[in-house]
Amino acid sequence: xPRSEPTPLTLLRRAHEAQVLDLLxxxxxxxxxxxxxxxxxxxxxxxxxxxxxxxRALVVTVPAPAEGPRGRGRPVGLLRLDPATGRCxxxxxxxxxxxxxxxxxxxxxxxxxxxxxxxxASWQHRTELALELLDELLGGAxxxxxxxxxxxxxxxxxxxxRDLGVARRFGEQYGVPVLVDNNTRLAALAExxxxxxxxSRHVVYVRLSHGVGGGVVVDGRLLRGAGGTAGEIGHITVExxxxxxxxxxxxCLELYASLPAVAAAGGPENDAxxxxxxxxxxxxxAGLCAAxxxxxxxxxxxxxxxxxxxxxxxxxxxRARTLSAARAGVRVVGERLGDEAGALGGMVLVRQETPALxxxxxxxxxxxxxxxxxxxxxxxxxxxxxxxxxx
Amino acid sequence: xPRSEPTPLTLLRRAHEAQVLDLLxxxxxxxxxxxxxxxxxxxxxxxxxxxxxxxRALVVTVPAPAEGPRGRGRPVGLLRLDPATGRCxxxxxxxxxxxxxxxxxxxxxxxxxxxxxxxxASWQHRTELALELLDELLGGAxxxxxxxxxxxxxxxxxxxxRDLGVARRFGEQYGVPVLVDNNTRLAALAExxxxxxxxSRHVVYVRLSHGVGGGVVVDGRLLRGAGGTAGEIGHITVExxxxxxxxxxxxCLELYASLPAVAAAGGPENDAxxxxxxxxxxxxxAGLCAAxxxxxxxxxxxxxxxxxxxxxxxxxxxRARTLSAARAGVRVVGERLGDEAGALGGMVLVRQETPALxxxxxxxxxxxxxxxxxxxxxxxxxxxxxxxxxx
Numbered sequence: 159x160p161r162s163e164p165t166p167l168t169l170l171r172r173a174h175e176a177q178v179l180d181l182l183x184x185x186x187x188x189x190x191x192x193x194x195x196x197x198x199x200x201x202x203x204x205x206x207x208x209x210x211x212x213x214r215a216l217v218v219t220v221p222a223p224a225e226g227p228r229g230r231g232r233p234v235g236l237l238r239l240d241p242a243t244g245r246c247x248x249x250x251x252x253x254x255x256x257x258x259x260x261x262x263x264x265x266x267x268x269x270x271x272x273x274x275x276x277x278x279a280s281w282q283h284r285t286e287l288a289l290e291l292l293d294e295l296l297g298g299a300x301x302x303x304x305x306x307x308x309x310x311x312x313x314x315x316x317x318x319x320r321d322l323g324v325a326r327r328f329g330e331q332y333g334v335p336v337l338v339d340n341n342t343r344l345a346a347l348a349e350x351x352x353x354x355x356x357x358s359r360h361v362v363y364v365r366l367s368h369g370v371g372g373g374v375v376v377d378g379r380l381l382r383g384a385g386g387t388a389g390e391i392g393h394i395t396v397e398x399x400x401x402x403x404x405x406x407x408x409x410c411l412e413l414y415a416s417l418p419a420v421a422a423a424g425g426p427e428n429d430a431x432x433x434x435x436x437x438x439x440x441x442x443x444a445g446l447c448a449a450x451x452x453x454x455x456x457x458x459x460x461x462x463x464x465x466x467x468x469x470x471x472x473x474x475x476x477r478a479r480t481l482s483a484a485r486a487g488v489r490v491v492g493e494r495l496g497d498e499a500g501a502l503g504g505m506v507l508v509r510q511e512t513p514a515l516x517x518x519x520x521x522x523x524x525x526x527x528x529x530x531x532x533x534x535x536x537x538x539x540x541x542x543x544x545x546x547x548x549x
Numbered sequence: 550x551p552r553s554e555p556t557p558l559t560l561l562r563r564a565h566e567a568q569v570l571d572l573l574x575x576x577x578x579x580x581x582x583x584x585x586x587x588x589x590x591x592x593x594x595x596x597x598x599x600x601x602x603x604x605r606a607l608v609v610t611v612p613a614p615a616e617g618p619r620g621r622g623r624p625v626g627l628l629r630l631d632p633a634t635g636r637c638x639x640x641x642x643x644x645x646x647x648x649x650x651x652x653x654x655x656x657x658x659x660x661x662x663x664x665x666x667x668x669x670a671s672w673q674h675r676t677e678l679a680l681e682l683l684d685e686l687l688g689g690a691x692x693x694x695x696x697x698x699x700x701x702x703x704x705x706x707x708x709x710x711r712d713l714g715v716a717r718r719f720g721e722q723y724g725v726p727v728l729v730d731n732n733t734r735l736a737a738l739a740e741x742x743x744x745x746x747x748x749s750r751h752v753v754y755v756r757l758s759h760g761v762g763g764g765v766v767v768d769g770r771l772l773r774g775a776g777g778t779a780g781e782i783g784h785i786t787v788e789x790x791x792x793x794x795x796x797x798x799x800x801c802l803e804l805y806a807s808l809p810a811v812a813a814a815g816g817p818e819n820d821a822x823x824x825x826x827x828x829x830x831x832x833x834x835a836g837l838c839a840a841x842x843x844x845x846x847x848x849x850x851x852x853x854x855x856x857x858x859x860x861x862x863x864x865x866x867x868r869a870r871t872l873s874a875a876r877a878g879v880r881v882v883g884e885r886l887g888d889e890a891g892a893l894g895g896m897v898l899v900r901q902e903t904p905a906l907x908x909x910x911x912x913x914x915x916x917x918x919x920x921x922x923x924x925x926x927x928x929x930x931x932x933x934x935x936x937x938x939x940x
Contacts, residue, residue: 173564194591203589313872360775374840381767383842384751385878393872394836397789407835407870444798445785445836449765451774479798481704481784487776 174199174207179216179239187220187238208237215240245302247292248504250309250341251284251324253277253368258291259501269295270498281310281320285327300332305512307504309341313387335512343389344503346373347380349456351506353494360452364391364439366461370412374450379510394445396438414438417460429467436468440475447480447488458493565590565598570607570630578611578629599628606631636693638683639895641700641732642675644668644759649682650892660686661889672701672711676718691723696903698895700732704778726903734780735894737764738771740847742897744885751843755782755830757852761803765841770901785836787829805829808851820858827859831866838871838879849884
């Protein structure tokens with residue numbers, strides 16, 4: 159279902175807010191007059207913006223140093239960023255472990271924690287575990303938290319009971335925007351922005367683990383698709399006459415390149431089993447190179463630890479099946495962030511998609527805000543691909 | 550090579566311009582005072598913007614109706630859009646025919662023409678043919694033309710001699726921004742915005758013709774990839790043990806679902822040959838559904854005229870190989886715009902990517918402008934995926 163678009167006026171308003179916040183970040187405390195001069199905004203327009211920023215606790219007023227005679231009119235106070243703002247949390251409700259990460263406004267990880275959980279724990283149980291972790295990391299002081307990005311296992315449509323429930327519970331607890339997405343897709347985003355793909359903008363990430371999943375990053379943003387299931391690349395056919403998969407298809411990559419599949423074929427010590435996994439992963443990736451033309455392919459998950467035994471046949475098959483033009487630019491590398499990638503990706507998502515102090519790192523100054531998500535939810539009842547905490 | 554990003558101030562400036570233009574479009578002629586009141590901009594900021602719009606011939610001044618006493622200061626004139634602006638041209642330098650289309654500011658096609666050309670004509674010859682067509686369509690009056698989008702056959706990297714040469718020639722002739730892209734990808738864009746996909750935002754288009762190509766549209770925008778080769782979906786492997794393809798791969802879709810392939814297998818009258826083409830096209834599309842999760846698949850090209858004989862096996866294979874979640878939302882339809890799609894797509898591209906009067910139809914008010922392209926070119930010498938006329 160189409161999501162309603164922000165209006166030009168909303169975009170303009172956000173661009174103005176971003177400009178004010180950017181000036182305060184770079185120049186420290188400023189008077190309203192100075193902000194008006196530097197932004198070119200009228201007093202009325204500026205006043206509306208600063209009032210909103212103060213109400214949202216992004217900006218605080220501080221007394222101006224007394225110097226020279228004061229004129230009449232409103233008291234001269236300076237505006238500056240709230241020093242407690244800008245923290246961001248990422249959570250990964252993984253299959254066997256729950257993780258939480260908190261970063262400061264400078265995008266530095268300031269705290270991290272994890273706890274094992276049984277593979278068949280309910281999402282409610284995982285959520286409560288994660289809330290305990292977050293409480294410890296934040297020391298009870300959630301003030302200044304900008305948002306929480308939560309990774310979950312499996313497709314995220316934004317309408318599923320679990321996705322809405324997870325978003326609601328975190329939202330209730332902290333009163334901030336909550337974005338829920340697939341945890342493997344979030345790992346793709348984190349690897350692109352902070353890991354093996356740092357500096358790249360077009361990336362395909364594949365994770366060879368208990369299942370096979372991944373994520374496609376286009377121009378620095380995660381591709382979610384119409385229904386939020388983009389990146390389910392473990393269920394692309396690689397052997398058309400292969401056996402039936404639990405997804406209903408035949409010959410899916412997951413049947414050859416997951417941990418259980420390799421275990422059944424001799425285990426990770428068996429070169430032939432690992433080579434087959436690599437070759438068929440390369441075949442799948444070759445198809446995506448033709449369709450999406452990434453500059454970088456990142457291979458992660460436990461099987462990636464097999465190194466060259468996996469990657470050499472993968473690269474050989476890739477070369478054999480990729481159009482020369484797309485092949486020319488593409489590199490294959492291992493992942494770098496390891497088990498924290500999913501939680502880190504949650505933070506990246508929040509920074510990209512909420513009206514953050516520091517904007518998206520991609521030069522996109524007008525990222526979709528929670529306000530728009532909420533507006534869309536009011537119309538479409540949370541059918542967007544990302545569940546939000548306020549639904 | 551990464552393209553330099555517009556700065557927040559450039560984005561802000563463009564948002565202001567878009568707001569001024571939008572007000573003039575919706576409300577007709579307005580005074581500067583009225584524009585200041587409605588935009589919230591200071592006189593100084595607004596003056597800078599209107600001066601630039603007037604210099605660029607997007608806005609003209611007209612005398613205000615005389616009413617009431619005049620105050621002192623600058624003469625009261627009204628600003629309004631230049632009625633001659635907003636025309637846009639699309640060109641398709643196709644394999645056997647060159648086409649040109651011109652639309653007005655209301656996005657209505659006002660003139661169209663085509664001329665056959667031999668399959669082995671040089672790009673220079675095709676370009677001159679297209680310039681003749683455009684001269685006829687424009688009646689020698691290129692004034693008010695916003696830009697030209699040109700479709701060419703084969704991968705477009707933005708650095709190839711042909712791509713640069715085509716852009717330069719059109720740019721010299723008309724002095725407007727020229728964008729060059731693959732003509733099948735442009736057809737995908739046109740079908741998404743004005744054709745079978747109107748209203749959709751996530752679309753995969755496949756064209757079954759002399760070759761097999763296509764385009765992937767994500768969130769209303771054409772996916773180009775890191776090197777500009779995205780959408781070469783005719784060279785995705787569908788039969789891993791199949792014969793060698795001219796691209797260097799084996800078992801590519803084009804070996805089964807192109808006109809020559811079907812001709813060799815019995816011709817378009819032969820049900821089995823057409824069914825095989827449909828089945829293998831469905832297999833390729835199933836993979837893209839998993840990776841990209843489109844809401845709509847558009848099948849075009851001469852083979853699509855086989856109708857149900859092609860589409861029924863295509864849909865059957867798609868259902869058998871697509872993850873249930875992605876399958877739930879996806880529809881398969883035939884193309885609607887026919888042979889003009891490539892030229893129409895050139896116009897859509899220009900409207901989306903140049904700082905147009907009417908902005909992008911996707912709610913993205915700050916589309917990448919030619920100014921940025923040129924800045925990027927100065928650094929990177931036209932290595933971006935789209936060649937521009939000023940290089």
